Amino acid sequence: MFSTPAVVASCVGFVLIGVLQALYGPAIPALRDAFGLSPSAAGLGLSAHFIGGVAGVLLFDRLHERLGNRRILGTSYLLMALGAAGFALAPNWPAGIAAALLAGLGFGGIDYGLNQLFAVGFGHRSAAMLNILNAHFGIGAILGPALIAAVGAEHYPAVFLAFAAANLPLVLCLRGVRDRAPQPASGATGTASTAGTTDPSGTTGAEAGGSALSRSLASVLAVFVTLYVLHVGIEAGVGGWEPTHLETVGYGAGAAATATSVYWLMMTVGRFLVAPIALRHSAQTIITVSCAGMTVCLLLASVPWLAPYAYAGVGLFIAPIFPTGLLWLNVAAPRARRAGALVIAASMAGGVAAGPALGKAIEWSGVRAVPLLLCAVSALCLLATLWLIRATRSHSPSP
Template sequence: MHTLSARSAKTGSADRWFSTPAIVASCVGFVLIGALQSLYGPALPALREEFGLSPSGAGLALSAHFIGGVTGVLAFDRAYGRIGNRALLGVSYALMAVGGTAFALAPNWPLALLGALVTGFGFGGIDYGLNQLFATGFGRRSPAMLNILNAHFGIGAIIGPALIGALGADRYPAVFVVFAVLAALLLLPLGGVRDRTPDQGGRPADAPGADAPAAGVSSRTASLLGVFVLLYVLHVGVEAGVGGWEPTHLEAVGYGTTVAASATSVYWLMLTLGRFLVAPLTLRWSEPVIIAVSCAGMSVCLLAAVLPGAAPYAYAGVGLFIAPIFPTGLPWLKRAVPAAQRAGALVIAASMVGGVAAGPVLGRAIELFEVRMVPAVLFVLAAVCLAATWWLTRATRSARPAD
């Protein structure tokens, strides 16, 4: 390992997975996918008016985007190792450019939905591809780099609605076209991405033994992967649940509409800030410690959010604590479940499912109880996340990061 490090130092950028421009472009790519995902909601009033849609009909745009996203993650995972990394990312950016333009200029609703589906397909490829490469492409710095990368997603999620708010919902086609052009421009720096990486081993993904765990460890691998999937589904469910239901809960306990909306913006801002803040901490603390502290912190904050006077501040704390879980868990997963080549794709796809399911599941819980119970329901999910992290920590104690 030390010989490899010395050789890497001598050869300089020849052994790097990303050039500096490619790293910058990757962060811009995550700003882009964050913005695109966040644009559908603010555009709903204009979509309803333009195409004569019901609220549920207009909401199909975001559903189509997420369906495309899950499909994109799984499809590009199958392609990982068969085609070069540049081609994988290039096709993804091209699909986002084509899909975004189609959504903006579609003359009817079915074609607009198809555009959202294609955009989501490219979104899934970028989400999977860059997370996969950053998870192993920076050695011990991978957790830090993943937190920085995913923080840029949050920046995009803040920028997107702000643009629609400033320009007006009826100008959504222009905003989608601008982001589509940006996606096309991101094809240019792909020459700085290493086309084949050591973990691909030069072997196609469908080669014998490429993703089949040894018989002796298959049960352990399945258990580890299952608990990681549970952690990702539930913590993204909490993340989306707070983002979707915080305004409703705050209004129900006596806050005004403006305060409730502002507090939700602060939540997303803290989630973005948290990923930047934790990046240097990943160089000192292990992934299990960071995720355990994060799960414990968000659990305490959700419990505090039951108190009306503390709720807005507690939700901001949830954003800060939940921020590192998604990006910090990926290197841990890759190290802990090396026999499952497609583990990363499964948890990223699962995280999208968690985001989609959060709305209707919490809606049903509110029907059974009341809206004041939102933080209590989310606390239960966070507590399960903490229990899953404790189990994973005990089960993976023998796994250590490479130098």
């Protein structure tokens, strides 16, 4: 699927989408000064980015068969570049929101396109390569705020323009991407063991079991979507509320901010660390251990003196779930072509919904309950994973 330069360019592409997502927050003070915005109005830039991201995933999934991989990725890089440049040069805030939406559209196309290609493009190494790819997103998410801090928030237009220019050389590397992904073999589906059987009435196994398999596939996809919404909700919830929780239990603002940075760093490190593990262990095993470890760490985070270290552990354990889950989904439902787009879009929706949902729960229970609330959500992730293991095993072809 990829030449070596195309693999490198894809990793750079994920650094860039990590940078883009992380630029909006640090730019908020300057945006408020430039356009006279309230905090909630300034936050609409990131919301528009996520809305564009969901739309980009779903749109490019619909157009994938018609356009092919190279045109999907090339168009997405150009949309990100145009949106970022438009955001930098926007004369007013409505224009800035429209530009963020446009950049988000390209963001969604890159997120969807490269994740799907890496899930099928490296054979038994796909899980490892997916984790490496998504680790580069974390590198970008760390670099984005650092860039704004280095130049000053008031110079955010220069950073966005530099980001826009950085997208353009990647378009030249798309020749090394195969335009069409290989189709899954028919035996890879759960219908393999029933497709050729016939009962005494002359009805084939495929005809008799097709409806049940369709219902089963729908259930599997629904639980995968649930797993993605919940785990991204935890990811965003820890990132958003860890500083507040730590300050509430007695830590200083600087220590709380540093601990949150360590959480994001551990998420990036975790994806690099799991790459060699993914060559020896199944996606199911990795995600089960990840969900269990995440649940334990969130429970420990309710103990004040353990909290910073426990949150770092959450980052380490949550790291492999997103990329490794995509490979598991691709194996469990190889013929459900839109399954990957659905769960990637769901992950973005989970990030959007996490803030208001967790905020309401905290209003009821108090800030000290943040780790316990997230622990309950993590336990649901573990239950969803165990259900998926059972469901996908029951429909695997016999050896």
